[in-house]
Amino acid sequence: MLYITGTPIGNLDDMSYRAIKTLEEADAILCEDTRITRKLTTHFNIDTPLKSYHDFNKEEATESIIEDIKHGKTYALVTDAGMPVISDPGFELVSRMQDEKLPYAVIPAASAFTMALVASGIASYEFTYFGFLPKSASKQREKLSEIMHHKYTSVLYESPHRMKTLMTEINKIDSGRIVSVSREITKKFEQHVRGTADEILSQLDNGIPLKGEFVVVIDSYEEEQSTFTGTPKEHVTELVEEGMRPKDAIKLVAELRGLKKQEVYNEFHK
Numbered sequence: 001m002l003y004i005t006g007t008p009i010g011n012l013d014d015m016s017y018r019a020i021k022t023l024e025e026a027d028a029i030l031c032e033d034t035r036i037t038r039k040l041t042t043h044f045n046i047d048t049p050l051k052s053y054h055d056f057n058k059e060e061a062t063e064s065i066i067e068d069i070k071h072g073k074t075y076a077l078v079t080d081a082g083m084p085v086i087s088d089p090g091f092e093l094v095s096r097m098q099d100e101k102l103p104y105a106v107i108p109a110a111s112a113f114t115m116a117l118v119a120s121g122i123a124s125y126e127f128t129y130f131g132f133l134p135k136s137a138s139k140q141r142e143k144l145s146e147i148m149h150h151k152y153t154s155v156l157y158e159s160p161h162r163m164k165t166l167m168t169e170i171n172k173i174d175s176g177r178i179v180s181v182s183r184e185i186t187k188k189f190e191q192h193v194r195g196t197a198d199e200i201l202s203q204l205d206n207g208i209p210l211k212g213e214f215v216v217v218i219d220s221y222e223e224e225q226s227t228f229t230g231t232p233k234e235h236v237t238e239l240v241e242e243g244m245r246p247k248d249a250i251k252l253v254a255e256l257r258g259l260k261k262q263e264v265y266n267e268f269h270k
Contacts, residue, residue, distance in 0.1 A: 001074045002065075002097055004090065006109020009082040011186040012043055019107050020044050026076035030065070032088060036080045053077065058089045066096050076107075083111045087131040087157065112185050113155045116215035119192045120180035123220070127153040133166070141169060141243025147218060148173045149239070149252055154218040160210040167201040170218070173242050178219040184212040232257060236268045 003022045008014040023029055023046050030053035031037035037050055053061050065075055079088045097104045117124050130147060133140045133156060147154045148170065158166050163181075170179065175198040182192045193200065193208055204210060230238075232253050239249035250268055254261040 002069060002093070002102070002104040003074070003076045003107055004084050004094065004104065005076045005078050005107040006083045006111075007040060007078050007081060009110050009112050009115075009186055010184065012040070014110060014186060015040075015044065016107070016109065019109065020046070022107050023048055023076050023078075025074070027068075027073045028075055030061075030075050030077045030093075032078075032080050037078055040078075048076075051075075053089065053093075055089050058092055062093050062096055065093060066100055066102070069097075069102050070100070081112075083109055086111055086113075086129075110186065112182075112213070112215050113157070115185050116180070116182035116192070117153070117155055117217055119182055119185075120217040121194050122153050122178060122180055122217050124153060127155055130154055130156040132157045138243070140166075142245060143243075144169050145173065145239060145242040145244035146248060148177070148242075149221045149244070152220050154220075156216050156218075158214045158216055160212065160214065163210055163214055164201070164204055166216065167197065167204060169243075171197045171201050180217040181208065182215045182217075183208070185215070187212070231267070232259060232264045233267045233270070236264065 003026065005019050005022050007019065023041065023044070026048055028049045028051045029037060029041070030051050032054050034050045034052055041048065041050070069075065077084045077090055077093065079090070084090045085094065094104065113129055117127060128150060130143070133143050144166075147156070170177065175196065177197045178194065179197050179200050180192060180194040181200055184190045189212075191208065193203060195203070200208070235253045235257070236246065236249045239252065240246055244252070246268070250264045251261055253259070254264045
């Protein structure tokens with residue numbers, strides 16, 4: 001059996017009885033960083049052995065785990081904080097469990113992005129979770145341009161040392177877009193701040209300390225509020241300058257203006 005076991009994202013009081021019991025009864029706990037998980041198990045007097053399962057060993061470890069489970073072992077998969085698999089290794093193991101028709105279950109816990117979304121005051125009927133943006137500047141701009149023209153609320157993670165860069169780029173694209181930033185969720189200095197992109201940028205360091213992991217919630221792109229004074233070619237060029245790939249910009253402009261994609265393509269390449 002495999003138990004995909006959620007753990008607290010900061011406040012250990014959020015650990016569920018079911019999660020504690022699961023970790024106690026498993027033959028081993030699969031964890032991203034044994035040092036971090038050891039703090040959790042020590043706090044709850046859990047003496048179950050810990051076994052590393054991370055991006056660098058997951059391929060080899062997955063097959064070994066599958067064989068152990070076939071022979072009757074029970075594993076609990078955890079991450080450093082929150083729900084395993086989300087922006088962390090694990091989906092490969094779940095996929096293999098499905099392939100082998102082996103039993104598994106999910107033990108729920110909080111996830112930072114859902115809590116930040118709930119606390120944002122931004123519409124949550126439909127949203128897209130983007131995880132962490134690419135590390136390279138060009139790919140980050142490309143992805144951010146896509147997000148800033150997304151028709152649903154967007155949620156992403158960012159580290160403190162890259163927050164100013166992120167908010168600067170958002171501000172360049174649409175300084176009036178409503179954004180919410182959350183940090184230190186469930187911890188002593190939990191903070192949620194909502195405002196326009198330029199307001200949030202001005203508060204970084206001055207009111208919003210650059211400490212702790214950040215969750216950023218971005219309001220959707222309002223097509224009906226957009227005014228298209230230039231030509232489709234100029235519109236595509238503007239999006240490409242923001243970082244969007246030409247083919248994605250052409251597709252978006254065609255959708256926004258009610259044109260055929262081929263029409264926009266032909267004009268852009270004149």
